[in-house]
Structures are given as structure tokens and as C-alpha cells.
Amino acid sequence: MTLLYFAWVRQKTGRGEEQLALPAGVKTVSDLIAVLTQRGGGFVDAFADPKRIRVAVNQEHTSFDAALKEGDEVAFFPPVTGG
Amino acid sequence: MTVRIVIQRDDFDISAEISKLDGEDTGAVATFTGKVRKDGDLVALTLEHYPHMTEREIGRIVEDAQGRWPLLGVTILHRIGRLLPGDRIVLVAVAAKHRGAAFEACQFLMDYLKTRAPFWKEEERSGGRHWVAARHSDDAAAERWRGT
Numbered sequence: 659m660t661l662l663y664f665a666w667v668r669q670k671t672g673r674g675e676e677q678l679a680l681p682a683g684v685k686t687v688s689d690l691i692a693v694l695t696q697r698g699g700g701f702v703d704a705f706a707d708p709k710r711i712r713v714a715v716n717q718e719h720t721s722f723d724a725a726l727k728e729g730d731e732v733a734f735f736p737p738v739t740g741g
Numbered sequence: 742m743t744v745r746i747v748i749q750r751d752d753f754d755i756s757a758e759i760s761k762l763d764g765e766d767t768g769a770v771a772t773f774t775g776k777v778r779k780d781g782d783l784v785a786l787t788l789e790h791y792p793h794m795t796e797r798e799i800g801r802i803v804e805d806a807q808g809r810w811p812l813l814g815v816t817i818l819h820r821i822g823r824l825l826p827g828d829r830i831v832l833v834a835v836a837a838k839h840r841g842a843a844f845e846a847c848q849f850l851m852d853y854l855k856t857r858a859p860f861w862k863e864e865e866r867s868g869g870r871h872w873v874a875a876r877h878s879d880d881a882a883a884e885r886w887r888g889t
Contacts, residue, residue, distance in 0.1 A: 664859070665789060665861035717793060717797050719798070739872075740831070740861070741855040
């Protein structure tokens, strides 16, 4: 799957994009966040307050309960501030 | 119904965009232009977005608007990159037969764009850089269209 990070989530994780095989046992966005925070460092910081994070799966806004499958594009970012 | 959604670094020409929207049946064109406000020691804003999702999400917002009002055309231009106080950021232009639909759809599109289109602003001030926080008033503005 492709993971994308934007704005301060990108700065905290130190990367904008990465490829990752769907980790064993990961069924939802919440599960994926749990795996990512196990990396420590900036990932712990980025996901420290989940209420400040939004997620999109395959370029559509969704919730942390959303189901994931191999090949999905998952993006993490702060609440949007355009316009 | 013509729909034009463009994300670009360059400025835009409002009157040229209105001309492109204008058609035989058009009785009203409403436009909204958002600009970088002068604000104390604000030096610049840098806008980042999520390529591809931005265009798709704005497209979904336009489809929603089409279901609510009889529209003849919609143009949404949004700039990215580093912008200075006074620079234009966004243009929403809506063509319809009558002004009611044009005005209301223009406001709806802008309210939803602010809360759903994946853009982020980083402020550059004399003291440093920081990401702009989302505003509850923007959520409230979008929320009032629910159930309408």
C-alpha cells in the first residue's frame, strides 16, 4: 500500500510518502496507526493526539474505523485549512 | 453544465474566468474571491495540497451543489505555493439562470471547500513558521447546509 503524509504530519514523520506491505493483523486505519507508532520517534509524536489527525483512503475522507486492504492509498493529515 | 477545477501556482484573471463561464442561458454569475489578509507580522502563506484528491474532492462538492441548485457552470481555481498578503488564493464562480441559485451555490461551494478540500496553510511570520489551525467557525458554516 501507499502511505502519504501532509503538512505537520509530514514534518513530524519526516517523510511525505512510503510504500508498505499491509502489515499482518492490520484490518483498519486504527490498526495501521498502532503499527506506525511502534516505529517510535516522529511517528509517536505525529499520532500522539488522534483527534488532530484526519485520514483519507483511496482519496476519500473516512474514519479510523475504515477497513484497509493491500494496495490502498492511505493519507494522514491535519484538519484542512484551504480557501 | 460546465465544470472547471484547476489547482495552480499562478494568479488568475477573474474577468476572463467569468467570460469563459458565460453561456446563452446564463442570467446570473456569482463569484467569490479569497485573498491573503494583511495580519500583523504575517510575511507569507505557503499552501500545500494533496494532488489528485484535491481535484476529486472538489468535484464531489460540485456534484453535491448540482443536486441542490439548477446550475449552468462552476469554476473553482485554487492557488498553491507561497503567497503574499494581498494575493488572491481562491476563486469560486457559479453561473445559473437566476441569482438565488448562483449566490447560494457559491457560498455552499466555498463553505465545503474550506472544510473538505485537502489544502493546508503554513504561515511565515517574523517569529517563524507555523501551520494554521482549522477554525470551528468554518465547520459551523459547512454544517448549516446539512439537511437543506
